[in-house]
Amino acid sequence: MFALYKKEVQSYFCSPFAYVVSALFLMVFSLSFINGISNMDSNVLKFSFSNIFYNSFFYFIFLIPLLTMRTFAEERKSKTETIWLSAPITIPQVVFAKFFAVATVFLLMMVLSLFFPLIALWHGSVIGSSLVCGYLGFFLWSLVCIAIGVMMSALTDNPILAAVFGEAAMIAVIFLDNFTQSDLIQSLPVVAKIFGWFSTETRYGAFSQGLFSLADLMFFITITLVVLIWTIIIIEKRRWSRG
Amino acid sequence: MRILFIIAFCCNDERGFAENMVEIKNLTKYYGTHPAVKDISFTVGDHEVLGFLGPNGAGKSTTMNMITGCLPSTSGTVLVDGYDISKDPIEVKKRIGYLPEIPPVYPDMRVREYLTFAAGLKGVARNDRQKQVENAMERLHITDVQKRIIGNLSKGYRQRVGFAMALLGSPKFLILDEPTVGLDPTQVMEVRRLIQDLAREHTIIFSTHILAEVTAVCERVVIINKGQIRAEDTIANLEASVGGDLKLCLKVEGEITKVTDLIRNTDGVISVDEVEFDSQGVNAFTVTVASEAVRKPLMSRLIAEDCMVLEITTVKSSLEDVFVKLTSSSRAQSREDALEELGKELDAQREAEEAAKKAGSAEQDKTSANEEKEAED
Numbered sequence: 033m034f035a036l037y038k039k040e041v042q043s044y045f046c047s048p049f050a051y052v053v054s055a056l057f058l059m060v061f062s063l064s065f066i067n068g069i070s071n072m073d074s075n076v077l078k079f080s081f082s083n084i085f086y087n088s089f090f091y092f093i094f095l096i097p098l099l100t101m102r103t104f105a106e107e108r109k110s111k112t113e114t115i116w117l118s119a120p121i122t123i124p125q126v127v128f129a130k131f132f133a134v135a136t137v138f139l140l141m142m143v144l145s146l147f148f149p150l151i152a153l154w155h156g157s158v159i160g161s162s163l164v165c166g167y168l169g170f171f172l173w174s175l176v177c178i179a180i181g182v183m184m185s186a187l188t189d190n191p192i193l194a195a196v197f198g199e200a201a202m203i204a205v206i207f208l209d210n211f212t213q214s215d216l217i218q219s220l221p222v223v224a225k226i227f228g229w230f231s232t233e234t235r236y237g238a239f240s241q242g243l244f245s246l247a248d249l250m251f252f253i254t255i256t257l258v259v260l261i262w263t264i265i266i267i268e269k270r271r272w273s274r275g
Numbered sequence: 276m277r278i279l280f281i282i283a284f285c286c287n288d289e290r291g292f293a294e295n296m297v298e299i300k301n302l303t304k305y306y307g308t309h310p311a312v313k314d315i316s317f318t319v320g321d322h323e324v325l326g327f328l329g330p331n332g333a334g335k336s337t338t339m340n341m342i343t344g345c346l347p348s349t350s351g352t353v354l355v356d357g358y359d360i361s362k363d364p365i366e367v368k369k370r371i372g373y374l375p376e377i378p379p380v381y382p383d384m385r386v387r388e389y390l391t392f393a394a395g396l397k398g399v400a401r402n403d404r405q406k407q408v409e410n411a412m413e414r415l416h417i418t419d420v421q422k423r424i425i426g427n428l429s430k431g432y433r434q435r436v437g438f439a440m441a442l443l444g445s446p447k448f449l450i451l452d453e454p455t456v457g458l459d460p461t462q463v464m465e466v467r468r469l470i471q472d473l474a475r476e477h478t479i480i481f482s483t484h485i486l487a488e489v490t491a492v493c494e495r496v497v498i499i500n501k502g503q504i505r506a507e508d509t510i511a512n513l514e515a516s517v518g519g520d521l522k523l524c525l526k527v528e529g530e531i532t533k534v535t536d537l538i539r540n541t542d543g544v545i546s547v548d549e550v551e552f553d554s555q556g557v558n559a560f561t562v563t564v565a566s567e568a569v570r571k572p573l574m575s576r577l578i579a580e581d582c583m584v585l586e587i588t589t590v591k592s593s594l595e596d597v598f599v600k601l602t603s604s605s606r607a608q609s610r611e612d613a614l615e616e617l618g619k620e621l622d623a624q625r626e627a628e629e630a631a632k633k634a635g636s637a638e639q640d641k642t643s644a645n646e647e648k649e650a651e652d
Binding site: 034035036038039042043046047110111112113114115116117118119120121122271272273 | 306340343344345346347364365366368369371373375377379380381382383384388392393394395396397398440
């Protein structure tokens with residue numbers, strides 16, 4: 033399993049892929065950062081990193097499918113999946129190896145973004161708890177999106193289609209909360225409640241305020257696991273019907 | 276002593292005696308309602324090279340995918356070394372090296388990097404990996420391309436990289452799905468030699484639709500068609516099973532219908548099985564004859580009729596005949612029908628000619644009689 037994980041991480045850095053996505057991510061992050069500073073009022077000389085996270089996440093979420101689109105679709109297209117289907121490892125191991133590889137690439141990007149709090153620290157002060165919780169919430173939210181992206185990639189043998197499906201799913205993830213707040217859904221309290229259970233944005237809200245809640249942590253981990261288990265089922269199902 | 280015996284028996288695990296072999300029992304695979312493989316059973320013994328033969332789309336790859344655990348079967352089991360693929364897939368996969376039809380190589384990796392990754396994936400111990408990778412590269416003669424990116428390699432090299440991958444982890448069984456497809460003749464020879472060489476350490480199942488390959492490498496063959504086993508025997512036995520008739524191949528210059536007619540009507544010729552175009556005005560006839568003695572009358576008859584015999588050889592019945600007989604019954608049938616039709620046509624033509632001749636001669640008689648009458652008048 034480690035061999036597959038290592039190979040996956042390497043493949044991101046052997047192609048320009050990881051670099052391009054990292055650059056875009058940092059660009060989005062720096063734009064939010066600049067925006068935050070320029071909007072600072074002379075009376076209130078502080079801004080929140082959580083807001084920057086939220087803003088950059090709003091744009092960055094659409095880059096995640098670009099990272100995940102190749103995971104399974106590419107292998108299916110070039111018929112290289114036989115190498116791990118015939119190797120002495122199980123499908124769950126394969127799915128987790130690939131998921132952790134993308135998560136690692138993402139984690140590295142987040143490490144790069146530490147540059148911004150450092151600048152802030154140089155010229156002022158940073159509230160530690162808010163920053164740490166902001167990063168944690170951001171990372172957990174991204175894990176859910178990565179898992180969904182991996183699942184979309186397992187559904188098709190065309191990476192572009194996987195990216196398109198992924199984008200659609202990301203829109204659903206990010207706008208679920210707004211949708212729940214709409215008048216139509218609010219008029220149906222049961223539906224609103226059910227949608228509320230799956231709303232990732234409200235869960236992230238707690239983290240962004242510097243609050244660490246075990247329930248929210250469990251929520252993100254559970255959703256990620258459920259999506260990954262679906263991915264395992266999808267791949268097993270496809271194994272039955274492949275020619 | 277007795278205690279030792281008991282201990283020995285107790286230690287003997289439940290896998291029983293089915294060691295060192297692949298046992299395939301009633302393997303069936305349905306894609307929806309379409310059966311791809313139906314009730315296939317055979318075994319492969321220790322250090323055996325088994326040829327798996329069949330035309331395209333016969334179910335070879337499906338069967339191989341099921342043996343390697345890439346594809347679950349609808350019913351039936353595969354036992355490798357006594358382990359059931361559906362119950363202990365990991366144990367089975369540890370013992371199998373698989374080279375699929377399209378080698379599963381990542382085009383963006385370097386050869387050495389890829390093989391090291393594959394060795395890791397197959398659970399080769401870290402300190403043993405480099406040694407195994409080097410051995411495999413040497414065996415396949417790819418050491419000189421080890422630093423190149425696989426995507427830039429030719430088809431033959433990619434095939435060899437895939438082959439090297441299958442050898443990693445020193446598996447007991449090698450499953451090779453059409454290992455020589457897309458290789459040039461020298462590489463094909465090399466791969467055949469390699470398979471013979473590997474047979475000393477491994478048990479090999481390999482599929483192909485090239486018959487010369489099977490005759491060169493295997494001891495035993497399984498022939499499948501439309502998902503079912505048509506034959507399973509040694510090559511010698513299979514050849515003997517169809518080797519009843521003596522066949523001659525004649526290359527004759529002359530008009531096709533005339534020559535066919537001449538050959539057919541020579542004593543001792545049982546049938547004309549095949550007529551193939553050879554070159555301008557020359558056709559090759561495959562003829563079933565009663566004995567070698569037919570050669571002489573056949574030759575003299577053809578020469579007498581001004582048909583040049585360019586070549587006459589005895590056709591040795593081969594695996595090819597077995598294969599054609601077992602796999603393309605419908606095609607052979609239609610060819611036989613065509614020949615029969617040609618025969619009927621020729622008969623009809625001859626009858627018509629004879630009738631015309633008769634009528635001609637009758638008319639001639641008539642006219643000559645008339646002439647005589649006129650002369651008398």
